[in-house]
Amino acid sequence: MGSDKGKAKPSLWEPVRLGGLLLRNRTVMPAMGTGYASVGGEVTPRLTAYLRTRAEGGVGLIITEVMAVHPLGKGFASELGIYDDSFLPGLSELARAVKGAGAAVAAQLHHAGRETFPQVIGDQPVAPSPIPSRAMGQMPRALTREEIGELVSRYADAGRRAREAGFDAVEIHGAHGYLVNQFLSPYSNRRDDEYGGDASGRFRFAREVVRAVKEGAGRDFPVIFRFSASEDVKGGYDLDYLLPLLPLLVQDGVDAFHVSRGVYDSPGNPTCPGLHHPEGINVEHAARVKEAVGVPVIVVGKLHDTRLAEEVVASGHADMVAFGRQHLADPHFLAKAMEGRHEDIRPCLSCNQGCIERLMFEFRSVTCTVNPDCGNEWRLVRGTRGRKGPFLVLGAGPAGLQAAITLREGGAEVRVVEREDEPGGQLRAASRPPHKEPYRRWVDWAVRRLEGLGVRVEAGRSSWRDALPEEDWEGVVAACGSEPVIPSLPGVELSHNLEAREVLLEHVRPGKRVLVVGAGLVGMETADYLLARGHEVTVVEEAETPPVSPLTSHGYYLHRRLRDEARLLLGARVIKVTASGAVIRRVGCVEEEVEADSVVWAVGSVPRREPLQAAAELGLKAESAGDAVEPRRLLEAVHEGAAAARALLYPEEAEEEGRG
Ligand SMILES: Cc1cc2nc3c(=O)[nH]c(=O)nc-3n(C[C@H](O)[C@H](O)[C@H](O)COP(=O)(O)OP(=O)(O)OC[C@H]3O[C@@H](n4cnc5c(N)ncnc54)[C@H](O)[C@@H]3O)c2cc1C
Ligand SMILES: Cc1cc2nc3c(=O)[nH]c(=O)nc-3n(C[C@H](O)[C@H](O)[C@H](O)COP(=O)(O)O)c2cc1C
Ligand code: SF4
Structure with a gap:
C-alpha cells in the first residue's frame, strides 16, 4: 500500500474526459x-x-x-x-x-x-x-x-x-x-x-x-x-x-x-x-x-x-x-x-x-x-391517489412478493401470507442448478425491499384460509403458483419416482443413475444439477425438438451440457416405471427399458386456483398473478404481480394502463 x-x-x-467532453x-x-x-x-x-x-x-x-x-x-x-x-x-x-x-x-x-x-x-x-x-x-x-x-x-x-x-x-x-x-x-x-x-x-x-x-x-x-x-x-x-x-x-x-x-x-x-x-x-x-x-x-x-x-x-x-x-x-x-x-x-x-x-x-x-x-x-401512476387497503397477498413466490411491493409502494397496507416456511416460491428450487444463484439474489432483494417498506412475510401459514376472514380486505392477490404433475402411469407409485423441485431442494435424494422425464427448462436444469453432483443422467422428452431453444444464451449452455455429459432421448415417452428403471416408447413404437435408480419427473405443472376461488366466494375483490393463472416464467410472475397490485390500487386507471 x-x-x-x-x-x-x-x-x-x-x-x-472524452475528447473535449467532461x-x-x-x-x-x-x-x-x-x-x-x-x-x-x-x-x-x-x-x-x-x-x-x-x-x-x-x-x-x-x-x-x-x-x-x-x-x-x-x-x-x-x-x-x-x-x-x-x-x-x-x-x-x-x-x-x-x-x-x-x-x-x-x-x-x-x-x-x-x-x-x-x-x-x-x-x-x-x-x-x-x-x-x-x-x-x-x-x-x-x-x-x-x-x-x-x-x-x-x-x-x-x-x-x-x-x-x-x-x-x-x-x-x-x-x-x-x-x-x-x-x-x-x-x-x-x-x-x-x-x-x-x-x-x-x-x-x-x-x-x-x-x-x-x-x-x-x-x-x-x-x-x-x-x-x-x-x-x-x-x-x-x-x-x-x-x-x-x-x-x-x-x-x-x-x-x-x-x-x-x-x-x-x-x-x-x-x-x-x-x-x-x-x-x-x-x-x-x-x-x-x-x-x-x-x-x-x-x-x-x-x-x-x-x-x-x-x-x-x-x-x-x-x-x-x-x-x-x-x-x-x-x-x-x-x-x-x-x-x-x-x-x-x-x-x-x-x-x-x-x-x-x-x-x-x-x-x-x-x-x-x-x-x-x-x-412514461405512464406510471404513483403517489397518493391509490386505495389504502388493507390488501391480502396469498403466496410469497415472485408474483406475490412483487404484488406486495407494488401495493406498499403505492402507499397501501398489505399482509403477505405464505404456506411454506420460507418465501421465494419456485425460485428456491430454480436457484439451485449451476449458475442459477442470481434467482436467489432476487428473492433476497424482494424480501429486503418489503421489509424496508415495513412488511414481513407471514411464512409457514398452512392455514391460509383463516387469513381470508381475518380483516376487512379491500382486495386479495392470489399468487399461489402451480403444483407439479406426475402422470398416472403404471409404476408411478414406486418409491423411486421423485419430483424435480423436491430433488433440487434436497428434500429427497436420487440414486446414482437418474432418468429425468421432460426436457423443458425444469428437466434440463435438474439434469444439469444432477450432473454437477456426479449422477449418470438420461433425459427423455416426448417432443421431437427440444422445448428449450438452443439459440438462447441459457438454452445453448444447457444443450451443450446435456450433449457432452448426459444422454438426451427425444421423441421418447415413458409408458411404465419398473423396479429397475422405466420403459419408454420411441418413434415407430419401439419400446426399450432404460435402467435407472431414480425417475425424476419434470413434465409440467397445473395452476393452484383454489385460493382465488375461496376469496371470490367470500365476495372479496381478487386478482390472480403468475403461475396461478397459468404456469410460465419469472417474467410473467413479476409483471402480473405488479399489474394485479395496480389493478387493486388504481381500479380506474387499470384498464388504461393495459394490464399484463
Ligand atoms: C427448477 C425450476 C427452474 C426454473 N427456472 C426458471 C428460469 O430460469 N426462468 C424463469 O423465468 N422461470 C423459471 N422457473 C419458473 C418460475 O420459477 C415460476 O414461473 C415462478 O416462480 C412463478 O412464480 P409465482 O409467484 O407465480 O409462483 P410460485 O413461485 O409457485 O410461488 C407461489 C407461492 O405460493 C405459495 N402458496 C401456494 N398455495 C398457497 C396458499 N394456499 N396460501 C399461501 N401460499 C400459498 C407457495 O408455497 C409458493 O411460495 C423455474 C421453475 C423451476 C421449478
Ligand atoms: C436489449 C438489448 C439491446 C441491445 N442493443 C444494442 C444496440 O442497440 N447497440 C449495441 O451496440 N449494443 C446493444 N446491446 C448490447 C449492450 O450494449 C451491451 O453490450 C450488453 O448488454 C452487455 O452489457 P451488460 O452485460 O452490461 O448488459 C443490447 C443489449 C441488450 C440487452
Ligand atoms: S431481463 Fe435482461 S435486464 Fe432484466 S434481469 Fe434479465 S438479463 Fe437482466
Whole structure:
C-alpha cells in the first residue's frame, strides 16, 4: 500500500474526459435497442421517459440505442433513424431530456448490413460480400464501391445531425456483426478490391467512416468506436488481428474505444453474457486495448456490480465501465451504489429473457424480467391517489412478493401470507442448478425491499384460509403458483419416482443413475444439477425438438451440457416405471427399458386456483398473478404481480394502463 502513496488510483465515481467532453463520472449506459421508437424510427415519449429515468439515476454518459444512418441499414422496424433531417426535432427532444437530467448523451450510428430482413427494409440486405450469417440466413448483395462511397457520406450526414440535435458525442457501431464489423472481418468480408483482401483493406471502411463522421460533426466532436474484440466464431477474428490496426483509427479521429464481444453467429450470445458466462467477460481484452491505443477505453459485459467496476477502473484495466442490463433492472442502481446502499439494488440476473431475447426472438419491445416498470416509465401512476387497503397477498413466490411491493409502494397496507416456511416460491428450487444463484439474489432483494417498506412475510401459514376472514380486505392477490404433475402411469407409485423441485431442494435424494422425464427448462436444469453432483443422467422428452431453444444464451449452455455429459432421448415417452428403471416408447413404437435408480419427473405443472376461488366466494375483490393463472416464467410472475397490485390500487386507471 505504502508504495502507492501519492499515486491516486482512478475512481469510477470521478469525472473523466472524452475528447473535449467532461463526464461527471466514469459510468456509461451502453446502447440498447428497445423497440420504443415509432415504426418510422422517430423518438417517442416512451423512449424519452425511459432514457430520462436512467439519466436521473446518475450515469455519466448515455449512449442511445442503434440509430440507422441509412433506411437500408435498419435492423428492426422501430429502429431510430438519423438518416434524414426530419428526425431532428425528436432527436433534439431526446438529447435535451437526457442532458437535463445531468448525463451526457451520445448517438449510436448504425447500419445493420446483412443482419436484417427484407421485410424490415423493403429490399435485399447489403453487405461487403454476398454471404448470409447463419443466424439470420438472409442472402445479402455485395455493396458496389459507389454505394460504399455514398454510405460513407451518410455517416458524415448522421454525425452532423447528431451535433445539430444537441448530442455530446457519437458512437460508431463497429461491433456485433453489423455492417462496419462485417467489413472488418474475414468471416464476412471476402472482397478482393481495396475494401477487402487483407486486414488493412478490411479496415478501410471503418477508417473512412470515422473520418467522415469527424468531417460531418466537426473535428472537436467526440467519436467513440465500439467493436467486438473477438468474434467468438470459427473463421472470425480475435484481438490479435485487430490490435495493430486500432491505432490507425485514433489517427483518423477516434476519441475512445468501447470494447464488446461477439457477432450474431457466436454461439451462446457472448454479446449479452448469460448466466453461465463469467463476470467482466471483456476486461482482459479492454486492458490489452488500453495498452495499445492511448485514448480512453470503455469496457462492457456483465459488470453489473459497481464494486467490481470500481476495481476494474482502479486497476487501470479500463477508463470507463458500461452497465447495460443493470440499467434495465434498476435505473437507480448507481445512485444507490454511490450512497453505499448495495443491498437495495435490484440485481440483473443475466437471464436475457425480458430484454434481448424478447427483442430478437419474440419481436417485442424490451422490458426486464425483474423490473415491471421498465418501458412503462412514461405512464406510471404513483403517489397518493391509490386505495389504502388493507390488501391480502396469498403466496410469497415472485408474483406475490412483487404484488406486495407494488401495493406498499403505492402507499397501501398489505399482509403477505405464505404456506411454506420460507418465501421465494419456485425460485428456491430454480436457484439451485449451476449458475442459477442470481434467482436467489432476487428473492433476497424482494424480501429486503418489503421489509424496508415495513412488511414481513407471514411464512409457514398452512392455514391460509383463516387469513381470508381475518380483516376487512379491500382486495386479495392470489399468487399461489402451480403444483407439479406426475402422470398416472403404471409404476408411478414406486418409491423411486421423485419430483424435480423436491430433488433440487434436497428434500429427497436420487440414486446414482437418474432418468429425468421432460426436457423443458425444469428437466434440463435438474439434469444439469444432477450432473454437477456426479449422477449418470438420461433425459427423455416426448417432443421431437427440444422445448428449450438452443439459440438462447441459457438454452445453448444447457444443450451443450446435456450433449457432452448426459444422454438426451427425444421423441421418447415413458409408458411404465419398473423396479429397475422405466420403459419408454420411441418413434415407430419401439419400446426399450432404460435402467435407472431414480425417475425424476419434470413434465409440467397445473395452476393452484383454489385460493382465488375461496376469496371470490367470500365476495372479496381478487386478482390472480403468475403461475396461478397459468404456469410460465419469472417474467410473467413479476409483471402480473405488479399489474394485479395496480389493478387493486388504481381500479380506474387499470384498464388504461393495459394490464399484463
Ligand atoms: C427448477 C425450476 C427452474 C426454473 N427456472 C426458471 C428460469 O430460469 N426462468 C424463469 O423465468 N422461470 C423459471 N422457473 C419458473 C418460475 O420459477 C415460476 O414461473 C415462478 O416462480 C412463478 O412464480 P409465482 O409467484 O407465480 O409462483 P410460485 O413461485 O409457485 O410461488 C407461489 C407461492 O405460493 C405459495 N402458496 C401456494 N398455495 C398457497 C396458499 N394456499 N396460501 C399461501 N401460499 C400459498 C407457495 O408455497 C409458493 O411460495 C423455474 C421453475 C423451476 C421449478
Ligand atoms: C436489449 C438489448 C439491446 C441491445 N442493443 C444494442 C444496440 O442497440 N447497440 C449495441 O451496440 N449494443 C446493444 N446491446 C448490447 C449492450 O450494449 C451491451 O453490450 C450488453 O448488454 C452487455 O452489457 P451488460 O452485460 O452490461 O448488459 C443490447 C443489449 C441488450 C440487452
Ligand atoms: S431481463 Fe434479465 S438479463 Fe435482461 S435486464 Fe432484466 S434481469 Fe437482466
